[in-house]
Amino acid sequence: MPRYKLTIEYDGTDFSGWQIQPNAVTIEETLEKAFSTVLQQDVDLVGQGRTDAGVHARGQVAHVDLPDHTDLEKLLPGVNRMVGQKIQVTEIEPVSDDFHARFDAIARQYEYTITTRNIPVMQRYAWALYQPVDKKLLEECAALLKGEIDFAGFSKFNEDNFTTLCEIQLSAFEFDGEVIRYHIRANRFLRNMVRRLVGTMVHVAQGKKSINDFQKKLQKPAFKIPTHTAPAKGLILEKTFYKKV
Known part of the structure; x- marks a missing residue:
């Protein structure tokens, strides 16, 4: 067929x-x-x-x-x-008959939406914050996510994972008034990875964790510092990339 x-x-x-x-x-x-x-x-x-x-x-x-x-x-x-x-x-x-939606994908891109106050029309699609965030710290955190990184410390354990290494191709925050959007593209993602990254970066930007702690967790996944998982509702799979179709 x-x-x-x-x-x-x-x-x-x-x-x-x-x-x-x-x-x-x-x-x-x-x-x-x-x-x-x-x-x-x-x-x-x-x-x-x-x-x-x-x-x-x-x-x-x-x-x-x-x-x-x-x-x-x-x-x-x-x-x-x-x-x-x-x-x-x-x-x-x-x-083509040999096209595979999963195995032929070379990258995926996600967007996570945050609002700096409760915006009723965005409640289903954004994480509303009730404490201020330091936008410069968000950008500094995002800049640390480059190249191949072991995200074992920022993901839910999955015995099916053959590796916890992911190659980050894009990591950037976009600021538009009361709306903050985070874009991340990688060759692959682990369970809860984007949400844990966003939640932890927000905690850094709110002074609840240090950027040094965030960096150590990236470098040494076993480092004993808890991550924070952002709500699912703010996350959108934007695009899946292929070499061929």
């Missing part, structure tokens, strides 16, 4: 993440049910990676094998109507 690459957006607030789980509503399961219903046969989606409960996406990617002569112009609207307004497949394109 021909293979297709899907680009997917979703509001993850009411979902237990991407990956199918027993007794929980997930993005992957919701999409597979919709595709299977429209096509009247079982369909298996393979995602580039999973996002945790409450995390959002603009650029999640999956691949799927569909029957010959599938009418894509009818399939996509049918699937999008069935999954509801919180999930949408924004693009479907043919790819």
